[in-house]
Amino acid sequence: MKLLFSLILIFTIAFNGAYSTKSFDQSNINTKKSTESCFGESFVGFTSSYITNSVNAFFPGNNGENPEQQLFSETGLISYDYVNQLFYSNFYENNIKANTTSSGSTYIFGKNNTEYYVPQGSSNCYIVDQEATLPSTLPSLSPDGNSVIGVTPVSVFSINDPKMSSYTAETILVTDDCTPMIYSVGNLRFQPTGEGLTNFFYYSPSPASDYFTLPSICYNPLPIESSKLSKTSRTILNKFN
Ligand SMILES: *[C@@H]1O[C@H](CO)[C@@H](O)[C@H](O)[C@H]1NC(C)=O
Ligand SMILES: *[C@@H]1O[C@H](CO)[C@@H](O)[C@H](O)[C@H]1NC(C)=O
Secondary structure (H helix, E strand, O other), rough: OOOHHHHHHHHHHHHHHHHHHOOOOOHHOOHHHHHHHOOOOOOOEEEEEEEEEEEEEEEOOOHHHEEEEEEEEEEEEEEEOOOOOOEEEEEEEEEOOEEEEEEEEEEEEOOOOEEEEEEOOOOOOOEEOOOOOOOOOEEEEEEEEEEOOOOOEEEEEEEHHHHOOOEHHHHHHHHHHHHHEEEEEEEOOOOOOOOOOOEEEEEOOOOOOOHHHHHHOHHEEEEEOOHHHHOHHHHHHHHOO
């Protein structure tokens, strides 16, 4: 996943130093088995709650623009059906730099390239994008050691993300049964430095189809510029490339 979806300078060194064991032996990780069983052909999607905090970490820009540093705190739930190209998120975001909060639900249908947004408590539904795409390939992962979160052993993987590789190092920490625990992003060489961390809660390795039903208020949606949409869903999606 790009997260598993989308995870150097001092940060990377510090990060790897913190999470890798000195005795790391690549043969300890059955990489092939891990990536195949986690995000290989059997991977059809996932559902998870999450908390993300970013302090000036770079995230991909909207609409192919250059990556931007983001200062925000966000909680939410996402469900993603990779095979059928369906994405749902419900989120609350505090954009600290802009001093704004936003919350709502996002629906993306990759097959007809549409994205809908329903602000929390609103009776309006907006159609955000008629060129929406969902990742069609999962990111490749490279083993980067082992760690222990609390008392739970995890494998550390670097995410190979060509779009971001000159900006950030991205890492994902997964348990033996392929449950992502932490996604971490650290700026490489741009100033100011920055980092972001996502924790996952109640992860399930399958999409929840109930979430992908468009509410009836979206049958006659209002147009909205994608720039007005919170970056939240983008933030999550980016983890998948
Ligand atoms: C942030 O927004 C709130 C509510 O709109 C306002 O009361 C507060 O003064 C703002 N803070 C800053 C630092 O602009
Ligand atoms: C896109 O597909 C979804 C799911 O099938 C559907 O609910 C929605 O109405 C479609 N939107 C458009 C503009 O065709």
